[in-house]
Amino acid sequence: MRDKIREVVLDYVIKEYMEDQDEEITYDTALISGGFIDSFSMVSLKVFLETKYQIKLPDDKATPEAFDTVENITDLVIEFLDKK
Amino acid sequence: MHNIGSYDERAKNFSWDISEKELGYQPGDNINIGWYCTDRICDMGKAEKTALIWEGLGGKHKQYTYNDLRLLSNTIAGFLTSLGIVAEDRVCIFLDRIPELYIGFVGILKTGAIAQPLFSAFGEESLIVRLENAETKAIITQKKHLGKVRKIVDKLPYLKHIIVVDDPGKAPLQQLEIAFDMDNAERLEHYEVYPTKAESPSVLHYTSGTTGMPKGVKHVHYSLISQYLTAKWVLDLKENDIYWCTADPGWVTGTSYGIISPWALGVTQCVNDIGFSADAWYSFIEKHRISVWYSAPTAIRSLMKAGDEVIKKYDLSSLRHLASVGEPLNAEAVIWSDKVFGLKFHDSYWQTETGSIMISNYPGMPIKAGSMGKPFPGVVSAVVDPESYEEINDTGKIGLIAFRPGWPAMMRMYWNNEQVYKAKFNNGWYIPGDRAYIDPEGYFWFVGRDDDIINTGGHLVSPFEVESALLEHPAVAESAVVSKPDFVNMEVVKAFVCLKPGYEATPELNLEIMNFIRKKLSPLAMPQDIEYIPNLPKTRSGKIMRRMLKAQEWGEEIGDTSTLEDD
Numbered sequence: 063m064r065d066k067i068r069e070v071v072l073d074y075v076i077k078e079y080m081e082d083q084d085e086e087i088t089y090d091t092a093l094i095s096g097g098f099i100d101s102f103s104m105v106s107l108k109v110f111l112e113t114k115y116q117i118k119l120p121d122d123k124a125t126p127e128a129f130d131t132v133e134n135i136t137d138l139v140i141e142f143l144d145k146k
Numbered sequence: 147m148h149n150i151g152s153y154d155e156r157a158k159n160f161s162w163d164i165s166e167k168e169l170g171y172q173p174g175d176n177i178n179i180g181w182y183c184t185d186r187i188c189d190m191g192k193a194e195k196t197a198l199i200w201e202g203l204g205g206k207h208k209q210y211t212y213n214d215l216r217l218l219s220n221t222i223a224g225f226l227t228s229l230g231i232v233a234e235d236r237v238c239i240f241l242d243r244i245p246e247l248y249i250g251f252v253g254i255l256k257t258g259a260i261a262q263p264l265f266s267a268f269g270e271e272s273l274i275v276r277l278e279n280a281e282t283k284a285i286i287t288q289k290k291h292l293g294k295v296r297k298i299v300d301k302l303p304y305l306k307h308i309i310v311v312d313d314p315g316k317a318p319l320q321q322l323e324i325a326f327d328m329d330n331a332e333r334l335e336h337y338e339v340y341p342t343k344a345e346s347p348s349v350l351h352y353t354s355g356t357t358g359m360p361k362g363v364k365h366v367h368y369s370l371i372s373q374y375l376t377a378k379w380v381l382d383l384k385e386n387d388i389y390w391c392t393a394d395p396g397w398v399t400g401t402s403y404g405i406i407s408p409w410a411l412g413v414t415q416c417v418n419d420i421g422f423s424a425d426a427w428y429s430f431i432e433k434h435r436i437s438v439w440y441s442a443p444t445a446i447r448s449l450m451k452a453g454d455e456v457i458k459k460y461d462l463s464s465l466r467h468l469a470s471v472g473e474p475l476n477a478e479a480v481i482w483s484d485k486v487f488g489l490k491f492h493d494s495y496w497q498t499e500t501g502s503i504m505i506s507n508y509p510g511m512p513i514k515a516g517s518m519g520k521p522f523p524g525v526v527s528a529v530v531d532p533e534s535y536e537e538i539n540d541t542g543k544i545g546l547i548a549f550r551p552g553w554p555a556m557m558r559m560y561w562n563n564e565q566v567y568k569a570k571f572n573n574g575w576y577i578p579g580d581r582a583y584i585d586p587e588g589y590f591w592f593v594g595r596d597d598d599i600i601n602t603g604g605h606l607v608s609p610f611e612v613e614s615a616l617l618e619h620p621a622v623a624e625s626a627v628v629s630k631p632d633f634v635n636m637e638v639v640k641a642f643v644c645l646k647p648g649y650e651a652t653p654e655l656n657l658e659i660m661n662f663i664r665k666k667l668s669p670l671a672m673p674q675d676i677e678y679i680p681n682l683p684k685t686r687s688g689k690i691m692r693r694m695l696k697a698q699e700w701g702e703e704i705g706d707t708s709t710l711e712d713d
Contacts (some may be wrong), residue, residue, distance in 0.1 A: 069351075078661060081293065081665075083290050084289060084290070085290075086482035092421075093421075093422065094421050094422065095421045095422065095423035095425075096203055096420060096421055096424050097203060097419065097420045098421070099421070100267065100421065100669050101422060101448070101603075101634075102602075102603070102635075102664075102670055102672060102674075103664060103669040103672070105660070105672070105674045106660045106661055106664060106672060106688045109653070109656060110657055112653070113653040113654060113656075113657055118584060120374060125451075126421075126422065126423055126448075127423070130423070135288035146713065
């Protein structure tokens with residue numbers, strides 16, 4: 063499950079936020095602190111995760127640190143899928 | 147001792163001559179900001195002093211002296227001249243915070259052309275309206291943003307050159323595109339700086355309006371007189387300071403206080419082109435021994451949210467003066483910074499149109515946490531009645547902030563929009579559109595905007611612009627856009643949407659609309675919340691009553707609804 067989630071998240075990030083960019087990103091690329099996704103756009107990524115996985119991510123969990131890499135995001139999604 | 151000395155003494159004996167004399171300027175002389183930021187500093191014997199320390203993604207680091215700045219800005223100016231750029235042409239800078247942005251800005255000014263910086267996160271719609279309005283002749287950009295420019299180039303008949311500063315030579319450049327590699331270009335020792343005068347246009351910044359498309363705020367080279375002295379007295383910049391202004395030069399703080407004033411003062415400044423994280427920011431301060439830090443409430447609140455523990459990992463003892471701008475700085479943030487840094491953030495107030503700091507808390511003056519502070523010496527400020535525009539003399543009574551025109555950095559015009567420019571003046575006052583009151587000791591206290599403009603993270607977003615863009619989405623019949631409260635950004639964009647028949651409000655549609663606006667306008671303009679309603683509240687004459695929706699979001703009284711349309 064983990065592999066599938068991180069693949070979906072990475073694909074979405076590339077499709078939605080990396081348009082026209084040459085940089086290659088991986089599961090460990092710093093998305094927020096690396097400047098690829100700004101804090102405003104992070105909100106749309108949160109909505110994507112909530113919609114895709116039918117979970118609710120509380121604001122205090124949806125921090126820039128929790129969204130900083132695809133790996134971190136995957137951890138967060140799995141944590142809330144387990145709570146469903 | 148602080149540069150300003152005693153605020154009260156300065157206020158009593160003020161004249162802009164102080165700044166003119168320090169800069170060696172006399173009325174009638176040539177005045178070119180590009181020359182003041184580079185050649186003059188070298189002439190003062192500081193050619194080898196570090197002007198810019200830059201850090202980018204992946205640990206990239208670059209450093210430039212004032213002599214580098216002089217030569218590289220000459221080189222850029224020479225390149226632009228070779229392309230046929232002449233005085234007063236508009237040259238847009240559409241770049242991330244890379245050295246070419248900062249040095250390119252100075253190079254443009256040296257040619258006598260007008261620098262038009264645009265925020266690099268802007269989407270194609272935001273870009274096109276600003277380039278169309280300015281009839282921009284050239285745009286300096288990078289590969290990363292070239293896709294957006296290519297999508298709109300056919301709609302811009304005035305655009306003659308697209309200068310790509312980081313073309314790796316992988317993909318062929320297309321129509322109008324030309325590569326320019328600043329760091330590796332042959333450096334131009336001599337460039338005849340264009341003899342601009344005080345009223346020659348210098349910078350065109352775009353700002354959001356309540357009811358129309360964005361307005362181009364025209365500034366002139368004489369603005370340097372205000373920017374230099376305000377940076378010296380408010381930011382207290384001194385010879386040995388290492389300065390960090392966190393603002394992006396797509397917005398006015400990033401040019402007035404992130405390029406012009408620190409370099410006109412010959413100060414070393416640092417620029418960080420990576421995203422936000424508390425660790426990255428504190429580490430940057432520690433590594434470069436930053437002493438003066440000019441930031442924004444949104445960033446400060448984000449640092450507060452990250453907690454106090456992270457601060458203990460870093461040696462931040464180099465910091466000696468902190469200032470803030472962009473939106474009101476809440477009292478809690480001032481108290482917090484005093485607790486964790488041993489220094490209070492000094493709030494300052496100004497806007498794109500004023501070009502320089504107008505009201506501020508000054509070094510050495512007692513800070514009242516949550517207050518905007520006092521007017522800059524020489525700036526005549528008041529709070530006026532919103533109907534009569536007469537000055538309110540009762541302390542504590544709320545009115546509109548007003549300034550008597552005449553300070554050097556005041557905008558000279560809205561580009562191609564004299565009518566809207568004139569409407570900003572009333573009874574001899576310039577009215578910025580904010581409400582405030584003055585306390586018995588002369589401190590100003592911010593109350594709120596007097597219009598529907600949304601201030602999100604220190605950036606102004608026009609509800610009209612977002613509503614117009616929303617209408618282009620196939621599912622949207624009509625919409626109303628208002629602000630809603632947010633801890634970090636003070637306000638964020640919320641959209642009330644009425645759907646066209648056949649469309650259903652679903653989470654997928656929510657996401658689609660958010661991404662549609664993010665790409666079309668910018669991430670700042672993207673609604674962070676969308677509420678679907680069957681009808682919008684309107685007056686009988688059909689005007690959307692945004693204030694009702696806004697009041698609902700802020701938990702305020704809805705007020706008079708007598709003009710509300712019947713169902």
